[in-house]
Amino acid sequence: MGALGSFTDFVGNDEAVQNLRTSIAAGRLPHSLILGGPAGAGKYTLAIMLAQALNCERQPREMWSNGQTLASFCGVCDNCVRIAESADLQPLIDAAIAAREEMRETDKKETRVLIQTHPDVLIIPPDPPQLLIKLGQVRRVITGAQRAPSQAPRKVFIFTSSSFMKEAANSLLKVLEEPPDFAHIFLLADNPGELLPTIRSRCGLVRLGAVPAEELEMVLAERRPEWKPNQRSLVARLAQGAVGKALGFDVATYSAARADALVMLRGATLEGEHTALFRMTETYRAGAEGQQKTTAMLGAMSSVLEDVLMLISGTPERLRNVDIRGELEAMAGTIDFAWIERAVRGMDQVRSGMRRNLLRSLSLDAFAEEMAGVRR
Ligand SMILES: [Zn+2]
Numbered sequence: 621m622g623a624l625g626s627f628t629d630f631v632g633n634d635e636a637v638q639n640l641r642t643s644i645a646a647g648r649l650p651h652s653l654i655l656g657g658p659a660g661a662g663k664y665t666l667a668i669m670l671a672q673a674l675n676c677e678r679q680p681r682e683m684w685s686n687g688q689t690l691a692s693f694c695g696v697c698d699n700c701v702r703i704a705e706s707a708d709l710q711p712l713i714d715a716a717i718a719a720r721e722e723m724r725e726t727d728k729k730e731t732r733v734l735i736q737t738h739p740d741v742l743i744i745p746p747d748p749p750q751l752l753i754k755l756g757q758v759r760r761v762i763t764g765a766q767r768a769p770s771q772a773p774r775k776v777f778i779f780t781s782s783s784f785m786k787e788a789a790n791s792l793l794k795v796l797e798e799p800p801d802f803a804h805i806f807l808l809a810d811n812p813g814e815l816l817p818t819i820r821s822r823c824g825l826v827r828l829g830a831v832p833a834e835e836l837e838m839v840l841a842e843r844r845p846e847w848k849p850n851q852r853s854l855v856a857r858l859a860q861g862a863v864g865k866a867l868g869f870d871v872a873t874y875s876a877a878r879a880d881a882l883v884m885l886r887g888a889t890l891e892g893e894h895t896a897l898f899r900m901t902e903t904y905r906a907g908a909e910g911q912q913k914t915t916a917m918l919g920a921m922s923s924v925l926e927d928v929l930m931l932i933s934g935t936p937e938r939l940r941n942v943d944i945r946g947e948l949e950a951m952a953g954t955i956d957f958a959w960i961e962r963a964v965r966g967m968d969q970v971r972s973g974m975r976r977n978l979l980r981s982l983s984l985d986a987f988a989e990e991m992a993g994v995r996r
Pocket of ligand 1: 677678679695696698700
C-alpha cells in the first residue's frame with residue numbers, strides 16, 4: 621500500500637492507534653516497541669505513520685473528544701514526504717535485491733538489504749534468500765543508533781519481520797537494552813511469541829487485530845465504489861482482515877478463475893456436464909500464462925471447497941464466497957468430506973505436476989477426469 625495522508629486513513633484498530641498517538645504527543649512512546657498482529661493488519665503502514673508523527677517538521681496536534689492530545693503529521697514537509705517514500709516497500713526491496721545481484725561475489729556477501737529514503741529512518745526487511753534478519757543488518761542499526769539524527773528530531777529503525785538469525789537477535793538485545801533518547805526501534809511481528817523472551821521483555825507491545833469483514837466492507841464501499849455490493853462483500857471476506865489485500869484485490873481475475881473452478885466442480889458432481897468441463901480445460905494452455913491461470917483456478921477451487929466444508933460442518937457464518945451461497949449449499953448436499961479430501965489431493969498433484977514442468981493441460985485434464993470418476 622502507498623503513502624496515506626493522515627492517521628484517519630488508517631483502517632481499524634482505532635483504540636491502539638489513538639493510544640500510540642497520545643504517547644507520542646506526551647513524549648512517552650516506548651523507545652523499543654513491538655507492533656504485533658496478523659499479516660495485513662497494517663503494522664508497516666502504521667510504523668511509517670508513527671515515524672512521520674515523530675519527525676514531522678510541523679508537529680500538528682489534534683484534540684480528542686475525551687480531552688486527550690493526539691500527535692499527527694502534515695504529510696507535506698520534507699521529513700514526511702521522504703519517509704512516505706518508503707511506504708510502498710516491495711518495489712524498493714526488489715530494486716535493492718536487483719542491485720545486489722549486479723555486484724561482485726565478494727561484495728554481494730557483505731551487502732545486506734536495507735531501505736532508506738530518509739537519512740534518519742532505516743527500514744530493515746528480512747534478507748533473502750533465507751528471509752531472515754541478519755547480523756550485518758542489526759550491526760547497521762547499532763552503529764546508526766550511536767549517531768544523533770542529522771535532519772529529523774528522531775532516528776527510527778523499523779524491522780519488518782520478527783524472524784531473526786540467532787546471532788542477529790542476540791546482537792539486537794544490546795541496542796534494545798539502552799537505546800539513546802533520540803532512537804526509536806519498531807519490531808513488526810505477525811506473532812510476537814516468536815521473538816526471544818529477552819527481546820520481548822525489553823519492548824513495549826501493541827497488538828493490532830485483523831479488521832472485521834463488516835468494517836472492511838464499509839471501507840470498500842467508500843474507496844471502491846465501482847465494485848458491486850456483492851463483490852465488496854466477497855472481497856472483504858476473502859481478504860481475511862487484511863486491508864491492503866482487500867483494496868488491491870483483482871475481483872475480475874478471481875471471478876473468472878472461480879467460474880472455471882465451478883465448471884470443474886459441476887462436471888465432477890453432476891451428470892452430463894462433461895462437455896463444458898473439457899471445453900473449459902482446453903482454454904488452459906502450457907507456459908507461464910497457463911500456469912498462472914491454473915494456479916488462480918486451483919486457489920479459487922480451494923476457497924470454494926473450504927466454504928462447502930464450512931456448510932457441511934455447520935459453520936455457515938464463516939463462508940467467504942457469500943455471493944454464490946445458493947450454489948455452495950447445493951454442492952454441500954451432493955458431496956461429502958471424503959470427496960473433498962480426494963479433490964484436495966488431486967489439486968496437490970496438479971500443483972506438483974506444474975512444479976515438475978509436465979505439460980500443464982495434460983495434468984489438469986487428468987485431474988478433471990479423476991474428479992468426474994470420484995463422483996459419489
Ligand atoms: Zn510533516
